[in-house]
Amino acid sequence: MAPLLVGTRKGLFTIAESGAVIRHDFAGVPVSAVLHDPPDGALYAGLDHGHFGVKLHRSDDAGVSWIELPAPAFPAGLDGAPAVSLIWVLEAGRPGEIWAGTIPGGLFRSDDRGQSWQLVDSLWQQEARAEWMGGGFDQPGIHSISVDPRDRARMTIGVSCGGVWLSEDGGTSWRLGGDGLVAGYMPDQRRDDRRIQDPHRLARCQAAPDRVWTQHHSGVFRSDDGGESWQRITGLPRSDFGFAVAAHPHDPDTAWFVPAESDQNRIPVGGVVTVSRTRDGGRSFDSFSAGLPPPPAYDLVYRHAFDVAPDGAALAMGSTTGGLWLSADAGESWRIAAARLPPIACLRIVT
Amino acid sequence: MPRVLFTAHLKRLAPAGPVWVEAGTVRAALDRVFAEHPLLRSYVLDEQARLRKHVVLFVDGNRAALDDPVAPAAELCVLQALSGG
Numbered sequence: 001m002a003p004l005l006v007g008t009r010k011g012l013f014t015i016a017e018s019g020a021v022i023r024h025d026f027a028g029v030p031v032s033a034v035l036h037d038p039p040d041g042a043l044y045a046g047l048d049h050g051h052f053g054v055k056l057h058r059s060d061d062a063g064v065s066w067i068e069l070p071a072p073a074f075p076a077g078l079d080g081a082p083a084v085s086l087i088w089v090l091e092a093g094r095p096g097e098i099w100a101g102t103i104p105g106g107l108f109r110s111d112d113r114g115q116s117w118q119l120v121d122s123l124w125q126q127e128a129r130a131e132w133m134g135g136g137f138d139q140p141g142i143h144s145i146s147v148d149p150r151d152r153a154r155m156t157i158g159v160s161c162g163g164v165w166l167s168e169d170g171g172t173s174w175r176l177g178g179d180g181l182v183a184g185y186m187p188d189q190r191r192d193d194r195r196i197q198d199p200h201r202l203a204r205c206q207a208a209p210d211r212v213w214t215q216h217h218s219g220v221f222r223s224d225d226g227g228e229s230w231q232r233i234t235g236l237p238r239s240d241f242g243f244a245v246a247a248h249p250h251d252p253d254t255a256w257f258v259p260a261e262s263d264q265n266r267i268p269v270g271g272v273v274t275v276s277r278t279r280d281g282g283r284s285f286d287s288f289s290a291g292l293p294p295p296p297a298y299d300l301v302y303r304h305a306f307d308v309a310p311d312g313a314a315l316a317m318g319s320t321t322g323g324l325w326l327s328a329d330a331g332e333s334w335r336i337a338a339a340r341l342p343p344i345a346c347l348r349i350v351t
Numbered sequence: 352m353p354r355v356l357f358t359a360h361l362k363r364l365a366p367a368g369p370v371w372v373e374a375g376t377v378r379a380a381l382d383r384v385f386a387e388h389p390l391l392r393s394y395v396l397d398e399q400a401r402l403r404k405h406v407v408l409f410v411d412g413n414r415a416a417l418d419d420p421v422a423p424a425a426e427l428c429v430l431q432a433l434s435g436g
Contacts, residue, residue, distance in 0.1 A: 051360070051405040051435040052394035068390060073398035083397035 002309070002350045004316050005043065006324060007031030010342035012045050014063050015324065019337035023063050029055075033304065035090035036350045037098070043350075044098065044114060046071075046087030054084050054102075058114050072100045072108035072117040078124075082106070086137070089304065091145040093170070094152045101142030105132055105159055109171060120171045128162070128176060131195040135160030135217065143303055144202035148209045148226065156212060156227035161198040164214075164227045177223075180230035184218035185263070201303035202227065203247035203255065206310075211252035215245040215303070220257060222282050237276050237287035238269040244306035244317070251312065253281040256331050258301040258317065271296030275317070275331045291334035292325060299323050304346035318344030353380050353421040357391075358430045364391045369426075377408055378417040380427055395429060405435025 003022060006013040012031045014023040026047055032054075033046035043063055047055040057066040074082045086103040093099055093109070100108040100117065107120040123129075132140035144158030153170040156177065164178035178194040186196060198217035204226075205211040212223040214230070219240045221230040234240070239259040248254035257276045261269045268274065273292040278285045293299065299319030308315050315327040317334070322341040325334040352373055357365035365388060374380035385392040395406055401417075402408065408415045409428040421427055 049394075051403065051431040053397060053403055055393075071393065073393075076399055081399040081401075083399055083401070 004324070004326075004337075005034045005036060005348045005350055006318055006341065006344055007034045007045065007304075007346040008318075008322070008342040008344050012063075013338075013341060015338060017326065017337070019324070021338070025063060025066060026057070030345065032345055033087045033090045033100075034346050034348050035092065035098070036348055037092040038351055039092075039095055040113070042113060044090050046090055046100070048086055054087050056087065056100075056114060069114040070116065072102055072106065072110075072119075074106060074119055078119075085139065086141065088141045088143045089145055091147060093147050093155075097152075099145045099147075099155075101145050101157065103137050103141030104139035105129065105142050105162055107142055107145070107157065107171065122172055123157075123165065123174050126165075126174060126176075128195040131193070132159060132162035133196060135198045135200075144199070146202050146204045146212065146227075148204075149206050150209055154226070156202060156204070158199040158202040158214065160200060161196050161217070163194045163197040164199055164202070164230075166227055177226075177228040178230065179228065180232070181214075181216060181221055182218055182232065200243045201245050203245045205247045205252040206249040208252035211247070213245050213247050213255045215242050215257055217241075217263060220245075220282070233278075233282035235283075235285065237285050238272075238274055242301070243303040244301045245303075246306050246308040246315065248312045249308065249310050251279070254279045254312070254330075255282075256306070256308070256315065258306060260300055266300050267298050268295075268300075271298070273297050273299050273319075275315075275327075275334070277331050286332075288332050288334075290332065291327075291336070293323065293336075297321070302345055305344045307347055307349045309349045310351055314349065316347055316349055318347045320344065352423060353425045353427055355380055355384055355427045356429070358428075360431050361391065361394055361429070364388060364394060365429075375420060376417070377410065377415050377419050377421055377427060380421055381417070381429070405432045406430070407432040 004015045011027040012025045030048040032048045035044040043059040056071040084102045089101040098110045108117045146156045148154035181197040199214040220233040244258040246256045299321045305318040324338040352371040372383035
């Protein structure tokens with residue numbers, strides 16, 4: 001496996017497959033988003049500096065040196081005078097194009113490798129945005145930006161709590177997807193309101209990009225049309241609550257989830273850390289715990305702290321307790337790479 | 352001219368020592384410094400030009416706001432607030 005970029009409460013770690021720490025950058029500063037953009041090899045890190053605001057850095061030499069870039073920022077004079085409080089996700093689009101999803105729910109685009117940023121006003125101005133709500137944070141936020149590899153102008157984004165949105169023109173226009181999602185935290189009349197859904201994370205199959213999985217606040221759902229419509233998946237082992245999901249890069253019927261007990265009790269069920277996997281599109285699941293910590297354990301895996309390599313066999317998972325595990329057999333067994341990192345917010349397998 | 356000092360936490364971006372600027376308000380004094388140190392601005396103010404929640408300003412030892420006046424002999428300190436941890 002290639003090195004891992006691990007964003008933690010106390011900086012960015014570059015970690016070898018052996019678990020050895022190759023680099024520790026931004027020591028002491030929370031790292032909220034990391035990205036490796038394979039075409040030019042650039043690394044991006046979104047920082048959540050407690051006192052001095054959100055920051056963005058890029059490295060063009062595998063982390064040896066970092067350049068501070070202007071962070072995505074709302075234009076002055078916008079109604080409500082919003083300010084970015086977190087860079088929640090960074091993704092690559094077309095060559096040189098980088099997307100950022102923030103709290104509050106802003107989508108930002110850069111056409112120059114992060115040197116400058118524009119708010120995607122067409123999404124910000126959606127009337128439905130008035131219904132968006134915070135999910136785990138005071139304000140709503142964009143945590144998933146999934147670009148269709150067949151046509152990189154087609155995008156599906158996930159908002160907590162503001163549903164699933166689709167664009168076919170690189171973000172110029174948007175429509176609300178998410179038909180079939182169910183919000184158990186709303187009154188009955190509003191449970192199928194697509195504007196307030198809380199998809200914790202979206203994951204798309206790269207080889208069959210119409211297949212998208214979500215770990216939603218109220219269960220696991222599958223889409224066969226890029227996020228437009230969804231069907232609920234039942235029968236997950238242990239729990240269908242959680243944050244993390246990974247989609248197999250080649251096989252649309254394979255996906256992984258990391259269950260937590262419930263939204264009231266965000267700990268592993270019975271103190272046992274497990275990974276759930278389906279290989280038949282969600283009809284059945286296996287539950288794996290080999291190599292994961294012995295109970296009782298309280299590791300929670302956040303939505304950006306779970307990744308699968310392009311081979312579909314290597315996986316990486318990081319926890320709120322600072323554990324980092326690797327699997328080489330598609331999640332069936334795990335090996336601890338680092339047991340005592342700071343709490344992990346996000347990670348990426350560098351490919 | 353008022354004198355402006357920044358917390359050592361900002362030493363990577365801020366002037367190395369005190370700087371003297373021609374300004375009548377806290378905000379104007381900071382703007383003078385930011386003109387010379389553009390990256391520093393986003394560490395002290397958010398994109399709507401508000402003081403960041405966990406940054407504190409003192410003029411001659413008293414908590415100050417951006418629109419407060421600064422006298423010609425005043426000292427303006429920009430520090431990190433312990434509310435931010």
